[in-house]
Amino acid sequence: MQLWIATVVILFALSQFWDWLNKTEFSLPVLALGGLCLAIASNYDKRSSFPFWPTESSTHPSVPQPTIVTVSTPTIKPNSAQTVALPKEVNQLKA
DSSP: OHHHHHHHHHHHHHHHHHHHHHHOOOOHHHHHHHHHHHHHHHTGGGGGGSTTSOOOSSOOTTSOOOOOOOOOOOOOOOOTTSOOOOOHHHHHHHO
C-alpha cells in the first residue's frame, strides 16, 4: 500500500512539474547556462584532459600506462657430443 501511495504522489508531482514547465518561458541566457551545465556534467569524467585542469600526480585509471616487457631470445648452441643425421642420399654422395 505504501508503494502505491508513493507512486501516485511521485506521478502527481511529475505531472504538476510538467505543466509548470510548459507554461514557463526561459530567456536565452538561462537556456545557455542550462546547456553549459549539461555539457560540463556529460564530460565530467574527461576533465583531466582539459588544458586548464591541474593534472593529478597519481596515475589516472582511465589512461592506461604502457607496460614494458623484456623478452630474452634463447640462444641455441650445438652440442659437440651429438651427431647430426643426414638423409641417405647425402651420405651416399660423400662416400
